[in-house]
Amino acid sequence: MKLQHALGGLENLGPVSLETRVFVQDWEKRIFGIHTVMMAESAHLAEALPKYAMATLPTTFKDTWTWASLRTGAEGMQPFEYFKFRYYEKWLMGISQFFVDEGYITTQELVWWTAHYRVQPDAPLPERPSEPIKRQVVDYLLHGDSSLRPLPHPPRFEVGQTVQVADPAAADHTRLPGYLRNKKGTVREVYPGAFEYFCSTGPDGLEGPMPVYRVAFDARDIWGPDLCEPNTTIYADLFEVYLQCRTPEEEKTP
Known part of the structure; x- marks a missing residue:
């Protein structure tokens, strides 16, 4: 197991956070939402026990994304980087690297958009409303992805x-x-x-x-x-x- 995981029983790791809030800052809710939408559009749902109409879902996302994908992304971080960042920052890094690795966005594009919103934090975000995808996300949240x-x-x-x-x-x-x-x-x-x-x-x-x-x-x-x-x-x-x-x-x- 990598150094930064399953830390039970290890000493001298610094103070333990007693924070009880799920989301401390508003941006963390957005990261959780992105992860949820990715899971609701994941290609592996075509074989899930709940029946999802993946073949007709109007999405350009054609890969598999599960909790395992999220954990693997975090586990792939350099250990010292892992300890430096907050919980949802690790999520963001894993998700971003996935989109770069799978060719949905280039590193240069990601850097450009990051700089764009850092200078203009109130600039409007791209919005592509899709009722079928909204229904898919709700269905996924209600029925999940049973692996039984x-x-x-x-x-x-x-x-x-x-x-x-x-x-x-x-x-x-x-x-x-x-x-x-x-x-x-x-x-x-x-x-x-x-x-x-x-x-x-x-x-x-x-x-x-x-x-x-x-x-x-x-x-x-x-x-x-x-x-x-x-x-x-x-x-x-x-x-x-x-x-x-x-x-x-x-x-x-x-």
């Missing part, structure tokens, strides 16, 4: 079973929190059906539909008794590929 699939095989683990979190090869993107690697936990829930992530994570092993489990961890087993409050339980929803059976030797470990 039929089970490819019965779940390997059951409620109450002690499991060991895997330590897969490092990948550019993962859904496994780094601080849970090699930790033991107890399965508390087996979610019905199977879930498929938006993209393959390569050596990380996350590919195709699979069961997902709610696993409970004693905080002392993660950070040690001196670094956590007593009687604290950490819960994590984990794909089956990230879990292993405990070996007899591991079962002897308290």
Whole structure:
């Protein structure tokens, strides 16, 4: 996992922000809106469980954009840049780089428009109203993009079973929190059906539909008794590929 992600348990990272507002500044709402519209127009919705009429949607956006795309864009940032910028600034950088990489805008055009609005912040924005796209966005917000699939095989683990979190090869993107690697936990829930992530994570092993489990961890087993409050339980929803059976030797470990 990259340095700037899954920071649980790391020390000396500076003060923790206690900000509770979702949007601190108005421009952050616009970035969230751009991301939402991109997801509502994403090409992968043609295969989603809710039926979207992607073939007739009047949009020039023909690529796939999901939460995985947004996370990958942030994870691709240089670590020191990542720590320097605010939450939605990271979104903006990932989205901007995507549009440049896919040829929707050139770097030079992006620089020009940035300078244009910096000098004239009240200049009107391009507006291309489209009722079909507005309806598509509303439909997407109401129905989402379910990734629930039929089970490819019965779940390997059951409620109450002690499991060991895997330590897969490092990948550019993962859904496994780094601080849970090699930790033991107890399965508390087996979610019905199977879930498929938006993209393959390569050596990380996350590919195709699979069961997902709610696993409970004693905080002392993660950070040690001196670094956590007593009687604290950490819960994590984990794909089956990230879990292993405990070996007899591991079962002897308290």
